[in-house]
Amino acid sequence: MTVADTWSSQGLPATAVRDAWSQKMSELHVAWTLSFPRQEHFDAAVRYRRLDELTVSEFRGGGYAGRQRADAGAEPRIGVLLNLSGRLVCRHGDRELLVGPDELLLWDSEIAHGFDAVDPHHELSLLLPREHVPQGLADAAVRGHGAVSVAAGSGLTAIAADQLRAITRELDHVGEAGLAIAAQSFFDTLDTALTLTAPRASSPTAREALLLRARRYIEDHLDDPGLCASSVAEAFDVSVRTLHLAFGDTGSTVGRWIRERRLRICYRELARAGGTTTVTDVAFRWGFNDMAHFSRAFKQAYGVTPSSVAARHRRVTTGE
Numbered sequence: 001m002t003v004a005d006t007w008s009s010q011g012l013p014a015t016a017v018r019d020a021w022s023q024k025m026s027e028l029h030v031a032w033t034l035s036f037p038r039q040e041h042f043d044a045a046v047r048y049r050r051l052d053e054l055t056v057s058e059f060r061g062g063g064y065a066g067r068q069r070a071d072a073g074a075e076p077r078i079g080v081l082l083n084l085s086g087r088l089v090c091r092h093g094d095r096e097l098l099v100g101p102d103e104l105l106l107w108d109s110e111i112a113h114g115f116d117a118v119d120p121h122h123e124l125s126l127l128l129p130r131e132h133v134p135q136g137l138a139d140a141a142v143r144g145h146g147a148v149s150v151a152a153g154s155g156l157t158a159i160a161a162d163q164l165r166a167i168t169r170e171l172d173h174v175g176e177a178g179l180a181i182a183a184q185s186f187f188d189t190l191d192t193a194l195t196l197t198a199p200r201a202s203s204p205t206a207r208e209a210l211l212l213r214a215r216r217y218i219e220d221h222l223d224d225p226g227l228c229a230s231s232v233a234e235a236f237d238v239s240v241r242t243l244h245l246a247f248g249d250t251g252s253t254v255g256r257w258i259r260e261r262r263l264r265i266c267y268r269e270l271a272r273a274g275g276t277t278t279v280t281d282v283a284f285r286w287g288f289n290d291m292a293h294f295s296r297a298f299k300q301a302y303g304v305t306p307s308s309v310a311a312r313h314r315r316v317t318t319g320e
Contacts, residue, residue, distance in 0.1 A: 004171040008045040009061075017042075018064075025066065028057050029127065030077065030109045032066035037118055049171045051179050053303045055127045058168050062086065062120035068113055076130040077109040078141050080190070082150065082164050086121025090114075095146070103147035104161055106140050106194070124168050126183070132302055134191040135252045135260065148194070156193035163189055176312050177271045184267060210236065211246040215257070222262050225287045229254040262286045263301050266294075270309040279306045 007024050009017045021044050022034045028048055036042065044061030081090070083099045090097045090105060091113040099105050108130070130138050148154075150161035163186040167179070174182065214232050221227050232254060233243040247254050269282045280291060283306070288294040298306045 002049070002176060004047050004049045006045070006047045009043050010045070021061075021064070028055055029079075029125070030112070031069045032114075033069050035065050035067070036063060037065060047168075047171070049179065051176055051183070053129050053132065054180075054183055055125075056167060056171065056179075056183070057125040057127075059123045059125060060120075062117050065116040065118065066114055068109075077127050078130050078133040078138055079107045079109065079112070080126040080164065081105045081107065082124040082161055083147075084122040084124065086117075086119050088119075088121055088123075089116040097146050099147045102149060102151040102161075104150045104157065104190075105147045106137060106190075108138070108141040111142065124164055126164060126167075126186070128183075129303070131300070134187055134264075135250065135256070136191045136195050137187065139251045140194050156189065160186060160190040160193050177309075180309070180312075181268060181271050184264065188264070207246045207249075210238065210243070211250070214243060214246060214254070218254075218258055218261060222258070222265060223286055225289055227258055227287060258287075259297060260301070262288065263298055266298065266306065267302060267309060270306055271312075273310045277310070279310060282306070 009021060012020055018034070018036055022032070024046060025032050025034060028046065042061065042063030044059070044064070046057055046059050048055060048057040050056075081099060082104045083101060085101050087098065087100050090099060090107065092105075092107055093111045093113075097105060130141075133141075148157055150157050152158060154161075163182070167174075167182045167186060170182075171179075213236060217232055217235055218227065221231075224231075229240050229243055233240045236243070243254055247257065250257075252260075266282050266286055266288075269277070269285075270279065273282065279295075283291060283294045295306060298304075302309075
């Protein structure tokens with residue numbers, strides 16, 4: 001069983017601890033240039049695991065601030081910050097966002113300019129390339145509405161936060177396949193939670209109502225290989241152009257939405273696949289009829305091949 005890695009400033013020479021923490025932060029997060037407003041020695045610790053391009057971390061510490069380096073040059077990433085105690089200020093776009101205890105912040109690395117963690121705080125962090133994050137979450141991160149409450153009574157956002165707490169708690173006790181499934185489930189819950197809590201008019205427009213109905217229809221017909229913009233439009237007796245306009249404000253297209261939903265289900269099934277289930281079985285079951293196209297789309301979405309996801313699960317379950 002893979003266990004989490006740990007790093008702590010405890011025991012390090014005072015002359016080396018700040019450089020060491022700067023290096024660790026850039027390694028696990030994004031390329032920050034750290035400063036230390038307080039002159040006295042500070043303490044910091046992190047516990048983390050990586051799975052392909054996903055990083056799950058638990059940070060503790062304070063007494064430092066960060067500014068993203070202009071020459072960072074890394075691929076765009078979406079981060080989820082769940083603050084458990086203390087407070088920190090995040091500079092996102094042209095806004096300063098205060099994140100207090102029991103609050104969650106979604107951020108985009110291309111517009112996250114800096115942060116101040118001068119006071120001790122405890123946070124959970126999840127980081128993933130933007131192209132592997134559900135489109136709704138990527139859009140929400142760019143919009144940057146600020147931190148949302150995940151305290152008891154917050155509904156679905158509180159459930160999503162509990163999922164991230166459980167993932168972090170179980171980092172030493174879950175295999176790669178289990179971690180992948182748990183992370184995907186968390187993203188699904190958070191995506192739905194933020195969609196439901198997004199500011200909107202008091203009553204949906206006709207276009208918004210069509211979008212909701214079309215998404216439900218797509219979800220119910222993902223196993224239909226003939227599912228496409230034309231078939232969805234026909235089901236609701238609207239033109240394809242009208243359907244595309246309904247999806248226009250989401251930052252996605254009908255075809256992309258169908259593909260993302262199918263790929264997400266395929267990932268889950270492959271991560272749980274038994275010895276007799278093949279990649280071809282899963283792909284064909286969920287509407288893909290071109291294996292080369294399926295493999296390319298899967299690799300682009302998740303950074304790994306479908307066969308490697310299935311093989312990872314077999315190794316975990318069989319002990320190979």
